Amino acid sequence: xxxxxSPEGMSPSDASSWTLRTRKFVExxxxxxxxxxxxxxxYVGSWxxxxxxxxxxxxxxxxxxxxxxxxxxxxxxxxxxxGRFFNGLxxxxxxxxxxxxxxxxxxxxxxxxxxxxxxxxxMIGVVIFxxxxxxxxxxxxxxxxxxxxxxxxxAKDAMNAGGIGAFFNVLNFGQMYGLHVMxxxxxxxxxxxxxxxxxxxxxVVKPIDAEGGTRS
Amino acid sequence: xxxxxxYLHWGxxxxxxxxxxxxxxxxxxxxxxxxxxxxxxxxxxxxxxx
Amino acid sequence: xxxxGATQEEYYRGVRMVPYDLVKExxxxxxxxxxxxxxxxxxxxxxxxGPVTIAAWAQxxxxxxxxxxxxxxxxxxxxxxxxxxxxxxxxxQSWGPIAPQKWFGARIxxxxxxxxxxxxxxxxxxxxxxxxxxxxxxxxxSADQQAKWLDAYGKALxxxxxxxxxxxxxxxxxxxxxxxxxxxxxVAQAGGLDGLLVxxxxxxxxxxxxxxxxxxxxxYLAGLADxxxxxxSQWGMMNETGSYPxxxxxxxxxxxxxxxxxxxxxxxxxxxxxxxxxxxxILMTVLTVALALVPFIPILRDIPRWxxxxxxxxxxxxxxxxxxxxx
Numbered sequence: 001x002x003x004x005x006s007p008e009g010m011s012p013s014d015a016s017s018w019t020l021r022t023r024k025f026v027e028x029x030x031x032x033x034x035x036x037x038x039x040x041x042x043y044v045g046s047w048x049x050x051x052x053x054x055x056x057x058x059x060x061x062x063x064x065x066x067x068x069x070x071x072x073x074x075x076x077x078x079x080x081x082x083g084r085f086f087n088g089l090x091x092x093x094x095x096x097x098x099x100x101x102x103x104x105x106x107x108x109x110x111x112x113x114x115x116x117x118x119x120x121x122x123m124i125g126v127v128i129f130x131x132x133x134x135x136x137x138x139x140x141x142x143x144x145x146x147x148x149x150x151x152x153x154x155a156k157d158a159m160n161a162g163g164i165g166a167f168f169n170v171l172n173f174g175q176m177y178g179l180h181v182m183x184x185x186x187x188x189x190x191x192x193x194x195x196x197x198x199x200x201x202x203x204v205v206k207p208i209d210a211e212g213g214t215r216s
Numbered sequence: 217x218x219x220x221x222x223y224l225h226w227g228x229x230x231x232x233x234x235x236x237x238x239x240x241x242x243x244x245x246x247x248x249x250x251x252x253x254x255x256x257x258x259x260x261x262x263x264x265x266x
Numbered sequence: 267x268x269x270x271g272a273t274q275e276e277y278y279r280g281v282r283m284v285p286y287d288l289v290k291e292x293x294x295x296x297x298x299x300x301x302x303x304x305x306x307x308x309x310x311x312x313x314x315x316g317p318v319t320i321a322a323w324a325q326x327x328x329x330x331x332x333x334x335x336x337x338x339x340x341x342x343x344x345x346x347x348x349x350x351x352x353x354x355x356x357x358x359q360s361w362g363p364i365a366p367q368k369w370f371g372a373r374i375x376x377x378x379x380x381x382x383x384x385x386x387x388x389x390x391x392x393x394x395x396x397x398x399x400x401x402x403x404x405x406x407x408s409a410d411q412q413a414k415w416l417d418a419y420g421k422a423l424x425x426x427x428x429x430x431x432x433x434x435x436x437x438x439x440x441x442x443x444x445x446x447x448x449x450x451x452x453v454a455q456a457g458g459l460d461g462l463l464v465x466x467x468x469x470x471x472x473x474x475x476x477x478x479x480x481x482x483x484x485x486y487l488a489g490l491a492d493x494x495x496x497x498x499s500q501w502g503m504m505n506e507t508g509s510y511p512x513x514x515x516x517x518x519x520x521x522x523x524x525x526x527x528x529x530x531x532x533x534x535x536x537x538x539x540x541x542x543x544x545x546x547x548i549l550m551t552v553l554t555v556a557l558a559l560v561p562f563i564p565i566l567r568d569i570p571r572w573x574x575x576x577x578x579x580x581x582x583x584x585x586x587x588x589x590x591x592x593x
Contacts, residue, residue, distance in 0.1 A: 034274060040286035041278060043583040045256055047249035050291065057295035061303060078314060087314070088307030091510075096299055098515045099238065103246055111579060112570040114561035116277070126558035133515060140513070146315040147507050150491045152474075153482040154498060161359040161543035163366025166351035166373035171479065174472025203274045206281075207580040208571055217310055221509040223495060228524050230501050234511040250578045256284070 030201045037200075044204050048111070051104035052199075058097035059192060063185060065090040070181045074144055094136060101129065113205050121198040128191045135188055138180035141170055315494075315507040320463070320477060323486040324454035328433050331454060332447045333423045334484040338378045339443075340416040343483040346378040352479070353377070359541040361548070374475060382480045386462045387446055390453050397449045400442035407441065415441035431455055498523050518553070522546045 014020050068086050069077060077083035105125070108114075114122035137155075141148050152170045159165035169175055221232050231239075324331045337343040341355070349356035350367050351374040358367030384401070391398040404412065422435040432448060453459050463477040481487045488497070496502040503520035506512035527534035528542035537545040560566050570576060577584055 036288065038285060038287065039283040042256075042282045042284045043580050044286060045254045045582055046579045047252050047254055048246075048579050050295070051249070053288070053291050054295045054299065057292060057299045060296060061299060065303075078316075084311060084314070085307050088310070088312040089303050091312035092303045092306040092310075093299070095238070095511060096303065098513075099242055099245075102515065103242060103249075106246055107249075107579070109560070110570050110573060110575040112567065112576070114567070117273075119561040122561055123558045126554070129557075130554055136513065136515075143314075144317065145313075146317050146490070146494075147313060147496070149317050149478060149481070150487065150494075150496050150502075153478055153487070154491075154496070154502065158543040158547060160348075160351060161367050161541070162547045163369055165367075166370040169351075169374060169473075169475060171475040172473045177472070201274075203277060206277070207583045208576050210583070217510060218313065218315060218508040220494065220507075230495075230524075232495065232505055232512065234506070234509055235504060235514050238511045238514050239517075250575065256582075 030197055034203070035197070035200050041204060041206075043207055048107040049204075051100050051107050055097060055100040055104050056192065056196070058093055058100055059188070061093040062090065062097055063189070065093055066181065066185070074142060074177060078144065094139070098132070098136070101132065105129065111205065112208055115205050115208075116202070118198075118202055118205055121195060121202070124191060124195045124198065128188065128195060131184065131188050131191060135180065135184040138176045138184060141176040142173065142180050144173065310510075313507045313510045318481065318487050318490065319457065320454050320459045320481060321457040323481060323484060324451055324459070325431060327484075327486045327489075328428050328431055328451055328455075329423060329426050330485045332426070332433050332451055333420070334480070335383050335447060335450055336416060336420055336423065336443065337483065338382045338480075339384075339412070340420065341379065343378060345376060345479040345483050359544040361536055361541055361544055364544070364548070367544070376476060376479060378479070378483075381476055382463070382483075383446070383450060386453060386459055387450055389462065390449055390458070394449070396445060400445040400449075403442040404446060411441070415439070415443050419443045419447075499529075519546065519550055522549060 065086055069083075069090055072080075072083060072086075077087035108122065108125070140151050141155075155170050156165055159168055159170055221234055224231050224233065224236060320331075334343060338346055341347060345352060347355050349358040350370060350372055353372050353376065358365065360367070387397065387401055391401055407415075418438050419435065419440040422438055422440070423433075426433050426435045428434075431451075433451060435444070450459070453462075460477060463480060464471050464474060466476065491497050491502070492500070494507050495505045496507070498520075501517075501520045501524060503516045503523075504512045504514055522528050523542060523546065527537045528545060529539060531539055533539065556563065556566075
């Protein structure tokens with residue numbers, strides 16, 4: 001093996017390699033055995049800990065059912081009973097997503113999960129919450145039924161009062177639908193991946209007042 | 217399920233029965249998660265991080 | 267900067283690690299949730315109350331339709347006097363110097379009287395000489411004359427009678443309005459107005475701004491929404507049609523609309539019912555930022571330490587009485 005291929009031996013060109021530096025950064029901060037550990041601290045022993053992974057599972061179902069709906073077009077589920085079933089999957093998976101996300105929020109709050117350098121993880125979590133609300137909002141506006149009509153007519157006043165109604169027109173189905181199936185799922189997915197990586201990088205926070213942890 | 221549902225009116229609070237079920241259910245679920253025993257691995261290796 | 271990976275080695279030094287299968291946990295969660303969802307979707311389905319059309323409105327409540335259309339011509343409807351982003355006929359909501367509604371101007375211009383009444387009528391006038399004459403009479407009249415006709419007609423409408431879908435008012439001097447309105451009603455009842463307001467001389471269209479603004483100006487859609495508890499003063503943001511759960515996560519957003527100062531006309535510190543939307547947006551933005559910054563806010567970040575919920579979650583750890591790290 002030449003020095004350039006060996007991880008230990010660095011040739012002069014390696015020293016300036018951004019690719020190598022990126023790889024080293026990832027290996028240092030999120031090595032595979034931190035990303036996918038088969039062990040956890042023994043105090044990870046409460047059902048409260050499963051709310052996060054259930055939220056992830058619900059999000060996966062939201063996306064899968066949403067992909068099916070978008071593939072068949074926004075009017076399919078009104079006319080087809082199979083479509084209505086898939087809309088039901090999408091509707092209930094969204095309900096479950098918010099239910100377990102909020103339970104996860106309650107759990108993390110009462111565990112003060114932001115301690116020991118985990119403040120950024122908490123903050124990203126709050127951003128995910130806000131982004132999810134926005135995504136759900138555009139979804140409710142995309143239903144093309146009575147509910148979406150009234151939500152649009154009512155919500156426009158808040159958007160307009162805030163100044164963004166000129167750019168984010170809730171009465172414009174095309175805009176709301178496009179945001180809902182394309183831009184916002186990408187944003188939420190990206191944020192959730194970042195959140196999970198941050199959790200895995202630092203590991204689960206220690207119990208409150210555990211030795212070796214910091215006060216806040 | 218498309219028939220209108222009933223609402224509970226308590227002071228300024230006005231909530232639909234399905235919403236109350238969801239919120240009440242969440243509180244119950246959280247309480248159960250707090251107290252329900254969690255399956256602990258028996259023994260396992262007492263591996264301490266070096 | 268010490269890397270997070272090395273810090274994890276130090277962080278868990280002396281901590282007993284036990285087997286825990288994250289991937290299996292995710293697989294079980296997927297399967298379990300999938301089952302719940304499939305059962306729910308199969309037995310409970312999902313909400314889908316069909317949309318209201320302008321045709322349904324014109325057939326279901328012709329007097330309300332005609333009253334709204336008359337109001338559009340008079341400039342007295344919500345959309346006509348809205349302000350930005352539809353027109354410049356009002357300043358919109360503001361709180362002192364904070365007035366974002368008018369900062370960006372009329373970027374979605376809608377001329378209510380022309381869009382909802384005059385232009386559709388001009389199309390319908392093709393081949394209809396009487397209507398053409400009525401429109402001509404309307405456009406040829408002075409603003410004063412138009413206002414007199416509108417005022418008289420508007421006062422007569424509450425006592426109007428409906429027979430066979432047509433609206434009849436007591437005799438009076440309304441100029442060409444009865445002819446214009448009965449034609450507009452006819453077009454609407456036949457479904458023509460739904461198409462005209464969406465298509466607007468184009469072919470492809472996905473923007474429902476005009477028909478929704480027009481329907482929002484009337485009382486028919488609002489009446490149905492009121493029955494379904496969807497309006498702002500009924501915690502409507504949280505509710506769903508039928509017996510389905512709604513957007514329960516919006517509880518705090520809608521709560522403010524039910525309490526002072528946002529319900530009162532006098533209000534508090536300049537916040538009241540007339541700028542409630544702006545006030546609630548500002549308030550919820552502040553609260554959301556505060557939630558994100560909880561790790562840094564005294565008292566809020568200490569409550570978990572005071573409330574013994576964590577002692578239940580980590581009861582195994584606290585029961586051992588030994589510190590986490592062992593020598």
